[in-house]
Amino acid sequence: MSTSATPPLQPFAIRxxxxxxxxxxxxxxxxxxxxxxxxxxxxxxxxxxxxxxxDPVVYTVVxxxxxxxxxxxxxxxxxxxxxxxxxxxxxTKGHQHPDPQGEIYLGLEGHGGLLLFxxxxxxxxxxxxxxxxxxxxxxxxxxxxxxxxxxRFLAVYPGSAGHDYGWVLTHGMGLRARxxxxxxxxxxxxxPAGTAGPTAxxx
Amino acid sequence: MSTSATPPLQPFAIRxxxxxxxxxxxxxxxxxxxxxxxxxxxxxxxxxxxxxxxDPVVYTVVxxxxxxxxxxxxxxxxxxxxxxxxxxxxxTKGHQHPDPQGEIYLGLEGHGGLLLFxxxxxxxxxxxxxxxxxxxxxxxxxxxxxxxxxxRFLAVYPGSAGHDYGWVLTHGMGLRARxxxxxxxxxxxxxPAGTAGPTAxxx
Numbered sequence: 001m002s003t004s005a006t007p008p009l010q011p012f013a014i015r016x017x018x019x020x021x022x023x024x025x026x027x028x029x030x031x032x033x034x035x036x037x038x039x040x041x042x043x044x045x046x047x048x049x050x051x052x053x054x055d056p057v058v059y060t061v062v063x064x065x066x067x068x069x070x071x072x073x074x075x076x077x078x079x080x081x082x083x084x085x086x087x088x089x090x091x092t093k094g095h096q097h098p099d100p101q102g103e104i105y106l107g108l109e110g111h112g113g114l115l116l117f118x119x120x121x122x123x124x125x126x127x128x129x130x131x132x133x134x135x136x137x138x139x140x141x142x143x144x145x146x147x148x149x150x151x152r153f154l155a156v157y158p159g160s161a162g163h164d165y166g167w168v169l170t171h172g173m174g175l176r177a178r179x180x181x182x183x184x185x186x187x188x189x190x191x192p193a194g195t196a197g198p199t200a201x202x203x
Numbered sequence: 204m205s206t207s208a209t210p211p212l213q214p215f216a217i218r219x220x221x222x223x224x225x226x227x228x229x230x231x232x233x234x235x236x237x238x239x240x241x242x243x244x245x246x247x248x249x250x251x252x253x254x255x256x257x258d259p260v261v262y263t264v265v266x267x268x269x270x271x272x273x274x275x276x277x278x279x280x281x282x283x284x285x286x287x288x289x290x291x292x293x294x295t296k297g298h299q300h301p302d303p304q305g306e307i308y309l310g311l312e313g314h315g316g317l318l319l320f321x322x323x324x325x326x327x328x329x330x331x332x333x334x335x336x337x338x339x340x341x342x343x344x345x346x347x348x349x350x351x352x353x354x355r356f357l358a359v360y361p362g363s364a365g366h367d368y369g370w371v372l373t374h375g376m377g378l379r380a381r382x383x384x385x386x387x388x389x390x391x392x393x394x395p396a397g398t399a400g401p402t403a404x405x406x
Contacts, residue, residue, distance in 0.1 A: 009339040011338060016334060132278065134269055
């Protein structure tokens with residue numbers, strides 16, 4: 001049943017820093033600045049302004065050394081910094097798994113949301129420390145920081161799943177999460193900034 | 204690429220109680236008493252005595268409702284109670300995945316060990332809160348409580364992996380973890396109780 005005579009990886013321990021987003025030993029690290037998020041915020045003008053105003057880091061992803069290959073189970077810690085652009089909370093690019101596989105996000109710090117979209121239905125899960133968001137196979141997913149401090153979560157996902165970021169640019173994510181007084185307002189994906197329609201939901 | 208037109212599970216949040224071993228909503232729960240662990244401790248007489256002396260619960264496994272099916276990513280919390288039988292620390296039965304897939308154990312409470320065996324080599328990882336033990340595909344694995352309080356960990360594993368408990372009864376686990384003064388002594392698997400040979404390692 002094994003695809004190789006020699007197991008590709010040796011057992012090892014990873015020291016896991018829940019409060020400072022570290023994995024030791026550490027694998028690839030990724031940093032997304034505002035300029036990396038073109039086409040994702042509804043308010044393009046606000047996005048352009050944010051890029052011009054220092055192009056801030058919106059989120060980072062620190063991975064363990066477990067490779068993204070079949071049969072392995074890699075992990076990563078994502079930190080989304082607090083903020084909004086044109087009223088839309090800072091968020092990850094979002095992706096779909098080309099090979100549909102389940103994934104979990106375990107909240108570590110701060111308060112966030114997990115937005116899921118299967119092409120027709122959108123779901124929103126509130127994530128805080130002590131909550132696991134379950135992403136079933138076939139659902140695109142994006143994380144959103146809806147608080148005033150960094151939002152951190154641990155992701156665990158099969159190495160064969162892959163990341164298709166283009167899917168979100170083509171299909172959208174069903175909903176957008178906007179700052180509205182002291183709460184989160186979920187508005188239809190296509191709604192221009194500041195014109196939430198009657199189908200908006202609040203969380 | 205999807206194997207079904209309708210994703211088999213909806214997104215949902217699982218409230219995760221790291222300090223009391225709860226997952227809410229909760230799926231199947233499993234309890235292993237001493238009598239369920241026949242043939243696993245080196246000292247059979249001590250095991251028989253422990254069964255006669257109240258047949259204590261050695262460990263429990265609480266699962267989330269995510270099913271153990273292909274493409275899903277189930278989770279569980281295992282609690283091993285503190286104790287030893289004939290000097291051998293209380294432990295799980297141990298298993299091999301019939302479908303070789305990686306798995307992670309994240310330490311939540313107490314102090315434990317993760318014993319891994321690929322049929323030739325044995326490895327031991329110390330696990331405490333804040334440590335992830337990585338189980339590569341192809342390695343049988345057993346958890347051991349080496350402390351004086353309950354040892355708890357969160358497991359995340361692909362739903363297709365499966366559990367082969369018979370493999371351990373046939374092949375052993377390479378090493379045994381024995382109580383030795385205030386430390387853990389790892390002795391060769393076949394060594395009868397109390398006769399640790401010169402190849403013993405200490406942790």
